[in-house]
Amino acid sequence: MMMASFNLPERIRQDFPILQRKVHGKDLVYLDNAASAQKPLAVIEGQREYLSNYHANIHRGAHHLAQLATEAFEGARGKIATHIGAAHTEEVVFTGGSTDAINLVAQAWGRANLTSDDTVLVTRMEHHANIVPWQMVCAEKGAKLVPVNVLEDGTLDLDDYASCLEQHQPKMVGFVHASNTLGTINPVAEMCAQAKAAGALTLVDGSQALPHLNIDVQAIDCDFYVATAHKAYGPTGLGFLYGKKSHLESMPPWRGGGEMIESVSFEGTTFNGLPHKFEAGTPHISGGIAFGIALDWMNGVGTENISHHETRLVEHAHAALGTLKGLQIIGTAPHKVGVVSLVVDGLHPYDLGTLLDGQGMAVRTGHHCTEPLMQHLGLESGTLRMSFAAYTTREEIDRAVIALDRAINMLR
Amino acid sequence: MSEGLISSRQQEVIEEFELFDDWMDKYEHLIELGKDIPAIQPHRKTDDHLIKGCQSKVWLAADETDSGAVEFTADSDAIITKGLVGLMVRVLSGADARAIAEADLHFLDAIGLHQHLSPTRSNGLASMVKQMRLYAAALAARQS
Numbered sequence: 001m002m003m004a005s006f007n008l009p010e011r012i013r014q015d016f017p018i019l020q021r022k023v024h025g026k027d028l029v030y031l032d033n034a035a036s037a038q039k040p041l042a043v044i045e046g047q048r049e050y051l052s053n054y055h056a057n058i059h060r061g062a063h064h065l066a067q068l069a070t071e072a073f074e075g076a077r078g079k080i081a082t083h084i085g086a087a088h089t090e091e092v093v094f095t096g097g098s099t100d101a102i103n104l105v106a107q108a109w110g111r112a113n114l115t116s117d118d119t120v121l122v123t124r125m126e127h128h129a130n131i132v133p134w135q136m137v138c139a140e141k142g143a144k145l146v147p148v149n150v151l152e153d154g155t156l157d158l159d160d161y162a163s164c165l166e167q168h169q170p171k172m173v174g175f176v177h178a179s180n181t182l183g184t185i186n187p188v189a190e191m192c193a194q195a196k197a198a199g200a201l202t203l204v205d206g207s208q209a210l211p212h213l214n215i216d217v218q219a220i221d222c223d224f225y226v227a228t229a230h231k232a233y234g235p236t237g238l239g240f241l242y243g244k245k246s247h248l249e250s251m252p253p254w255r256g257g258g259e260m261i262e263s264v265s266f267e268g269t270t271f272n273g274l275p276h277k278f279e280a281g282t283p284h285i286s287g288g289i290a291f292g293i294a295l296d297w298m299n300g301v302g303t304e305n306i307s308h309h310e311t312r313l314v315e316h317a318h319a320a321l322g323t324l325k326g327l328q329i330i331g332t333a334p335h336k337v338g339v340v341s342l343v344v345d346g347l348h349p350y351d352l353g354t355l356l357d358g359q360g361m362a363v364r365t366g367h368h369c370t371e372p373l374m375q376h377l378g379l380e381s382g383t384l385r386m387s388f389a390a391y392t393t394r395e396e397i398d399r400a401v402i403a404l405d406r407a408i409n410m411l412r
Numbered sequence: 413m414s415e416g417l418i419s420s421r422q423q424e425v426i427e428e429f430e431l432f433d434d435w436m437d438k439y440e441h442l443i444e445l446g447k448d449i450p451a452i453q454p455h456r457k458t459d460d461h462l463i464k465g466c467q468s469k470v471w472l473a474a475d476e477t478d479s480g481a482v483e484f485t486a487d488s489d490a491i492i493t494k495g496l497v498g499l500m501v502r503v504l505s506g507a508d509a510r511a512i513a514e515a516d517l518h519f520l521d522a523i524g525l526h527q528h529l530s531p532t533r534s535n536g537l538a539s540m541v542k543q544m545r546l547y548a549a550a551l552a553a554r555q556s
Contacts, residue, residue: 347491348468348490348491349467350468350490351490351491351492355436355439358436381468381490410436410439411491
C-alpha cells in the first residue's frame with residue numbers, strides 16, 4: 001500500500017518524543033540517523049512494559065514470568081525471520097549487533113575453514129566492522145584479505161569485483177548492502193550469484209539497509225546477513241546474524257557458557273541446537289523484544305513507504321545542497337539510501353559540524369568508521385554526513401542547508 | 413607567581429567571552445582567535461609533533477625559555493580546534509613548568525566550551541592539554 005510520501009513525517013513524528021526537544025535553544029534537527037535512529041513510543045513503552053510486567057530469565061524456570069518472557073523473546077526472533085524472509089526461524093541468531101555478528105562468522109566459520117591458501121574478499125566501502133574481524137582471522141590463519149575497488153561516484157567497481165572473484169578465488173566475500181558513508185545500494189543479489197558461481201560464500205552487512213529497504217535473504221541468496229536493531233528504530237546492544245541453516249549447523253560454536261549447551265561434564269560437553277548454540281549466556285531480552293516491536297512499527301508504516309520517502313529526501317537534499325558554492329557531494333550512485341555525504345572546498349568537516357550543532361542540527365563528521373574508503377577517495381579529514389529517517393522532513397533539510405550556508409560564511 | 417599568571421589569564425579569557433550571549437557569536441570570536449595563534453614553525457609540523465584526534469589534528473611544540481618557562485606553539489587543521497588550541501596556548505605559554513603541570517584549568521568550563529574537551533569530540537584538544545602538562549611536568553622534574 002503506497003501513500004503520498006510527503007505525508008509520512010506528518011503522520012509519524014508524534015510517535016517520537018525526542019523530536020520535540022530543543023538543542024542549544026533551537027528545535028532539534030536530527031540528521032544522524034545512519035549512526036542511530038530515534039525510537040518510537042511503541043518501542044520505548046514495549047521495553048518498559050517488559051521490565052515492569054514480565055521480566056524473567058528465558059529458556060529456563062518453570063514459572064509463569066519465565067514463560068511470558070521466553071515467548072516474547074522467541075516471538076521477536078520469529079518477527080525478524082519473517083521480516084527478512086528467512087526460510088527457518090532458527091536461522092536467526094541474536095547478537096550484540098552487526099559487529100558482533102560479523103565477528104561470530106569470522107571466528108566460528110573463519111577459524112574452522114580458512115587456511116594460508118585462502119582469500120577473503122571485501123570492498124573498499126566497508127565499515128571497519130566488516131574489515132577488522134576478517135583482518136584478525138586472516139592474520140591468525142595466514143589467509144589474504146583483498147579489497148574490491150570503489151569508483152569515483154561511490155558505486156562499487158563491478159568489473160573489479162568480477163576479476164577479483166576470478167583471480168583470487170575467495171572462500172568468503174563480505175560486502176555492505178548499503179554504504180553508511182556514501183549511501184550506495186549495492187546489487188547484492190547479482191553479487192551473491194557471482195560469488196556463488198565462483199565457489200565463495202557471502203556475508204552481506206545490512207546495517208544500513210534494514211531501516212530503509214525491504215530485505216529478502218532468500219531472494220538475495222546470501223549465505224549470511226547481519227544487521228543491527230538501533231539503526232532500525234530499535235534498541236542499542238542488539239542485532240542478528242542470519243545464516244543458511246546448513247552453514248550454521250556445520251559451524252562450531254564460538255563463545256562458550258550457559259544457554260549454548262545441551263549437557264556439560266568435565267569429560268565432555270555437548271552443544272545445544274540452532275540457534276542457541278551461538279547464544280551463550282543470558283541475552284539482551286528487553287532489547288530483543290523491543291526490536292520485534294520496532295519491526296512491527298516499521299511494517300505498520302510500510303518499508304516501501306519509508307524507502308520512497310527517503311529517496312525523495314535524497315533527491316531534494318542533492319538539489320538544495322547543489323546551490324552552495326564549493327560544496328561537493330561524495331557518493332552520487334543512482335541508487336542510494338537516505339545518506340548524503342559532502343565536503344566543502346578548503347573547510348574542515350569538524351568545523352562545519354560544530355557550527356551546525358550550534359544551530360540545533362545533529363550531523364556526523366569524520367571518516368564514519370570507513371577510513372580505507374576515505375583514504376581511497378583522498379578525503380583525509382572525512383566528510384560531513386546528513387542521514388535521514390522516516391520522520392525527516394524536507395523543511396528540516398532546508399533548515400540544514402541554510403545553517404550550512406551560514407557556517408560556510410563564518411569559516412570563509 | 414606563575415600560577416597567578418595562569419589564573420589571571422584565564423580570568424581575562426572568561427571576561428572576554430562574557431561579551432557574547434549568542435552561541436554563534438562566541439564561535440565567530442573563536443574562529444578569529446584561531447587566526448592569531450602563535451603558529452608552530454613549518455619544519456616542526458611533523459608527525460613527531462602531531463596529536464591525532466579522530467576528527468581533527470593538532471600539532472604542538474614546546475620550548476624551554478632562558479628563564480626556565482615553557483613556550484608553546486601549535487596548529488590544527490580545523491579552524492575551531494585551532495581557536496581552542498590558541499586559547500590554551502595563550503593561557504599556558506610563558507608560565508613556569510611546575511605551574512603548567514599543576515594548573516587548574518577551568519576557563520573552558522566557564523566560557524561554555526568544555527564540551528570540546530570531552531573524549532567524544534576526539535578533536536585532539538584533550539590530548540594536547542595532556543601533552544602540555546606532561547612536557548611541563550618532565551621539565552619541572554629536571555629543573556628541581
